[in-house]
Amino acid sequence: MTFDDLGLSPKVLSAVNAAGFTTPTDIQAGAIPPALERKDVLGLAQTGSGKTAAFTLPMLTMLEKGRARARMPRSLILEPTRELAAQVHEAFTTLGKEHKLTIALLIGGVSFAEQNANIDRGADVLIATPGRLLDHIERGKLMLHGIEILVIDEADRMLDMGFIPDIERICKLLPITRQTLFFSATMPPEIQRITNQFLHNPAQIEASARSSTAESIEQRLVMAPDDDREKRDKLREVVRAEGEVTNAIIFANRKTTVGVLEKSLLKHKFNAGALHGDMDQFSRLKTLDAFRAGEISYLIASDVAARGLDIPAVSHVFNYDVPVHAEDYVHRIGRTGRAGREGRAITLVKMEEMRAIKAIEELISKTIEWQGGEPSEEDIANARSSRGRGRRSGGRSAGGRSAGGKPKARSKPAEKAERSEAPAKAAKPKSEKPARQRNSAPDKSSERGSDPAGFTQSNMPAFLARPVERA
Numbered sequence: 001m002t003f004d005d006l007g008l009s010p011k012v013l014s015a016v017n018a019a020g021f022t023t024p025t026d027i028q029a030g031a032i033p034p035a036l037e038r039k040d041v042l043g044l045a046q047t048g049s050g051k052t053a054a055f056t057l058p059m060l061t062m063l064e065k066g067r068a069r070a071r072m073p074r075s076l077i078l079e080p081t082r083e084l085a086a087q088v089h090e091a092f093t094t095l096g097k098e099h100k101l102t103i104a105l106l107i108g109g110v111s112f113a114e115q116n117a118n119i120d121r122g123a124d125v126l127i128a129t130p131g132r133l134l135d136h137i138e139r140g141k142l143m144l145h146g147i148e149i150l151v152i153d154e155a156d157r158m159l160d161m162g163f164i165p166d167i168e169r170i171c172k173l174l175p176i177t178r179q180t181l182f183f184s185a186t187m188p189p190e191i192q193r194i195t196n197q198f199l200h201n202p203a204q205i206e207a208s209a210r211s212s213t214a215e216s217i218e219q220r221l222v223m224a225p226d227d228d229r230e231k232r233d234k235l236r237e238v239v240r241a242e243g244e245v246t247n248a249i250i251f252a253n254r255k256t257t258v259g260v261l262e263k264s265l266l267k268h269k270f271n272a273g274a275l276h277g278d279m280d281q282f283s284r285l286k287t288l289d290a291f292r293a294g295e296i297s298y299l300i301a302s303d304v305a306a307r308g309l310d311i312p313a314v315s316h317v318f319n320y321d322v323p324v325h326a327e328d329y330v331h332r333i334g335r336t337g338r339a340g341r342e343g344r345a346i347t348l349v350k351m352e353e354m355r356a357i358k359a360i361e362e363l364i365s366k367t368i369e370w371q372g373g374e375p376s377e378e379d380i381a382n383a384r385s386s387r388g389r390g391r392r393s394g395g396r397s398a399g400g401r402s403a404g405g406k407p408k409a410r411s412k413p414a415e416k417a418e419r420s421e422a423p424a425k426a427a428k429p430k431s432e433k434p435a436r437q438r439n440s441a442p443d444k445s446s447e448r449g450s451d452p453a454g455f456t457q458s459n460m461p462a463f464l465a466r467p468v469e470r471a
Contacts (some may be wrong), residue, residue, distance in 0.1 A: 001023070001024060002022070002023060002024070002151040003016050003017075003022075003023075003024055003057075006024065006028075006029065006032045006036075006057075007033060007061075008032070008038045008057055008058070008061050009060070009061040011060075011064065011098040011099060012057055012095065014098055014344050014418045015095045015096065015097055015098055016057070016095065017093060018097075019095065021053070021447070023024055024048035024050075024051055024053075024205035024226070025045075025053075025054075026045070026049065027049050027050055027051055027054045027205060027207035028042055028043035028053055028054045028057070029051050030043070030205035030207060031043045031055070031058075031203075031205050032054060032057055033052040033183070034203035034205075035054075035055065035058035035059075035062075035156070035179075035181060036062065037203075038179050039202070040064075040179060040180045040181070040182070040189070040199045040200050040201065040202035040203070041055075041180075041181045041182065041203050041205065042182050042195055042199055042202040042204045042205070043055075043182065043183040043204055043205045043207070044183075044185070044187060044204070044205065044206040044207065045182070045183070045185065045186075045205075045206075045207035045211065046207075046212055046239070046330065046334060047169050047183055049207055049214075049312070050155065051183045052091050052187075053091070053095070053116050053381075054154075055151050055153070055181045055183065056076075056088070056091050056092060056095055056096075057095065057124065059149055059151070060092070060095060060096050060101070060382045062148075062149065062164065063066075063075060063099075063101060063124050063125070063149075063218060064099065064167075065249070066124075066148075067101060067122075067124075068122035068124045069122050069146065070119075070120050070121065070122050070168060071119055071120060071122075071141060071142055071143055072122070072143050072145070072146035073104065073119075073122075073123040073124070073125070073126035073142075073147065073306065073343065074124050074143070074146060074147065074148050075125050075126065075147060075149040075150070075172075076125065076126050076128070076133075076144065076147050076148070076149070076150050076151070076174075077126070077127045077128070077151040077153060078128060078129070078130055078133070078150075078151065078153065078158070078167060078170070078407070079127065079128070079153050080153075080154050080156065080157040080158050081127070081129065081157075081276075081377070082107040082108060082109060082129060082284070083127065083288065084153070084154065085105060085106075085107050085127050085129055086105065086107065088127050088286070089103060089105045089127050091259065092125055092127070093363045095284060096104060098129050101124040101125060101330060102118075102122055102123050102124050102125070102221055103123065103125045103126075104118040104119055104125070104126050105118075105127050105128070106119075106126065106127070106129070106132045106133055106136060107128065107129050107132055107281070108129065108131065108132050108281065109280055109281025109282070109284075110262055110281060111142075112135075112136075112139075113261045114222065115136070116136075116141055119141060119142055119177070119456070120137070120202060126227070130158075130163045130166035130167060130170065130250070131163075131166065133170065134166060134169070134170070137170075137173070139285075140397070144170070144174050144224075145173070145174070145175055146175075146176050147175060147178050148178060148179065148182065149172070149178065149179050149180075149279050150174060150179070150180045151166045151180075151181045151183070152167065152180070152181070152182050152183070153183050153184065154184065154185070155182060155183065155184040155191050155194065156184045156185055156186045156187070156188060156191055156327060157185075157193075157331065159188065159191055160191055160327070161323065162193060164236070164284050164429060166247070167194075167287070167324070180198055180200075180202075181197055182195055182199055182202070184355065185327075185330060185334070187330060188189035188327070189384055192451055196215050197240060199219070207237060209454065212364060212365070213330055213333060213334070213336075213364050214334070214337045214343075216340055216341060216343060217333055217336060217337035217342075217344070217345050218336040218344045219333065219342070219346075219347075219348075219349050219366075219369070220344070220345070220346045220347070220368065220369055220370070220371040221368050221369070221371065221374075222234070222238055222346055222347070222348050222349065222370070222371050222372055223349060223351075223370070223373070223375055224265060224348035224349055224350050224370065225350070225352075225400050226350055226351070226352075226397075226398065228260075229348070231291055231320075232260075232261065232264045233372065234348060234462075235250070235261075235320055235348060236264075236265070236270075237269070238318070238346055238348070239298075242316060242346075242379075245297065245298075245315055245316050246313065246314075246315035246316075247273070247291065247296075247297050247298070247299070247301060247311075247313070247314055247315060248296075248297070248298050248299070248314065248315065248316035248317065248318055249299045249300075249301055249314055249316075249317050249318070249332075249335050250272075250298060250301070250317075250318045250319075250320055250335075251300075251301055251303065251318070251319050251320060251321070251323070251332050252300065252301075252302060252320045252321050252409045253302070253303070253321040253323065253324060254302065254321075255276040255277060255278060255302050256273075257272060257320065257321065258274050258276045258301065258302050259276075259301045259372075261274075261320060262274040262300050262421070265298060265300070270297070270298050270331035271295075271296055271297040271298060272296065272297070272298040272299070272300060273287050273290060273291065273296040273298070273299055273300070274287070274299075274300045274301070274431075275287050275288070275299055275300070275301040275302070276301065276302040277302060278433055286422070289313065292311055300320075300424055303323065303328055303332075310334070311343065312338050312341070314335050314338070314343065315335045315336065315343060315344065316343065316344050316345070316347070317333050317335050317336045317343070317344070317345040317346070317462065318338065318345075318346050318347075319331060319332060319333075319345070319346070319347035319348065320348055321348070321353075322349055322350075322353040322356045322357060322360075323360075324356070326356070326359045326360045326362075327363065328362070329364075330363070330364065331362045332345075333345035334457065344373065345468070347368075351375070354375075368464050369436050375416070376401070391396060416421075418421065425447045441454055
C-alpha cells in the first residue's frame with residue numbers, strides 16, 4: 001500500500017513525496033481512510049509509529065475547503081507537553097506547505113499578546129496544551145463552537161499528567177457534531193472510560209499490541225549499586241561500554257537527579273545537557289535544538305520530556321532510574337528505534353526496584369535480558385532483608401529488634417538507674433527552683449481566712465482602698 005491509495009488530496013500527496021515518505025505505517029494506513037470519511041477514530045499504537053502523520057494528513061485534506069473566522073478556530077489539537085505541541089506545529093508547517101492554512105500554537109512560556117494576534121487573524125488549526133487553552137478561554141479571547149475536528153493526542157500521557165478534567169471541561173465547550181480523533185500508546189481503564197465518553201462509534205485501529213515495545217529496540221537490564229555515587233559511576237561505565245553512541249537520552253525520575261547527573265557527566269568530559277519541567281520555554285527549545293543538531297550528545301531528561309521528544313535518530317536510551325509507572329517505560333524507550341530504526345535501551349536496576357521490573361515485563365509481555373549477569377533469588381532476598389534491618393536499626397534502637405530478629409524488651413528499671421546516676425549538678429536547679437517559688441509565694445490561704453472578700457492590703461483594688469466621704 002502507498003499513500004496514493006489512502007484518498008489524500010493531490011496537494012497533500014505532493015508534500016508527502018517531497019518529505020520523502022513512501023510507504024504508510026500501520027497506524028497511518030488504518031487511521032487515514034476512516035478519518036477522511038469523517039468518522040471518529042481510536043488509534044492505538046506504540047510511540048514512534050507515525051501517529052502524528054496519521055491525523056495531520058487527513059486534516060490537511062479536509063481543511064482545504066472552508067475558511068476560519070477571528071477567534072473561532074476550525075480544528076483543535078490537544079497535546080500534553082509544549083515540546084510535542086511545537087513538533088506537531090512543525091509537522092503541519094512541513095506537510096502543509098502547499099496549503100494556505102493559518103496555524104496557531106498556544107503553549108506556556110510564550111506571551112499572550114503574540115498568541116492573541118494569531119487567534120484574532122483566524123486559525124484553521126489550533127494546537128494547544130490544555131492549561132494554556134483554558135487561560136485564553138477564560139480571558140474571553142477564544143470561542144470553540146466552530147470546531148469541526150478535535151484531536152486528542154497522547155491520551156494516556158494526558159492521564160498521567162492530570163489533564164483529563166481539563167479535557168472534559170474543554171469538550172463541553174465543543175459542538176457535539178465534531179469529529180474526534182483519539183490517539184494513545186496504552187489503554188488503561190481510565191482511558192477506556194474517556195473513549196466511551198468522547199467518541200461515537202469510532203473506527204478502532206490497533207497497529208500493535210497494547211503497551212508493546214518495538215521489536216527494533218534491544219532492551220537490557222544492568223544491576224546497579226544502592227549508593228548514589230557508585231550508581232553514577234556505574235552509569236558512566238555502562239555508557240562507555242556501549243562504544244559508539246551517536247546520541248542518547250538518559251531518563252531520571254526526579255528533576256534534582258537530572259541536575260546532579262548533568263554536573264557529573266560534564267565533570268567527566270561527557271557532552272551533556274539537561275531538560276526538565278522547571279526550565280523556561282526558551283531554554284527548553286534551545287537545549288532540544290542543540291541535541292537535534294548534535295551539539296549535545298547526552299540529554300538528561302525527566303519524565304516530563306518523555307513524550308515531548310521527536311528526534312528520529314536517537315541511538316540509545318538509558319534509564320538511570322526505573323520508572324515509577326510501568327507505562328512510562330514504554331514511552332521512554334520509544335524515543336529510540338523509531339520508524340523501524342535499530343535502538344538500544346539499558347535500564348539500571350537496584351535491588352529495591354526488582355518488583356517494578358517485574359511489573360514492566362508483565363505489561364510488555366516480554367522478559368528483559370540482563371547484561372553482566374542476572375541477580376539470583378537469594379541475592380534479592382538478602383538485599384531485602386538487609387534493607388529491612390537497616391531501616392529498623394537506623395532510628396529505633398530502643399524498641400527495635402536485635403540482630404537475630406528478636407524484639408528487645410525495654411528495661412524501665414535500667415532507665416531509672418541511669419537517671420539516678422546523673423550528676424547532682426545537673427539535677428540541682430530543678431530541685432531548688434520549685435523551692436524558691438514555694439518560699440517566695442505568700443500564703444494566700446491564711447490571709448484570705450482573715451478577710452471574707454479575699455482581699456489583703458497588698459492586693460486591694462484602688463477604688464476600694466479610697467476613703468469614703470460621709471455627708
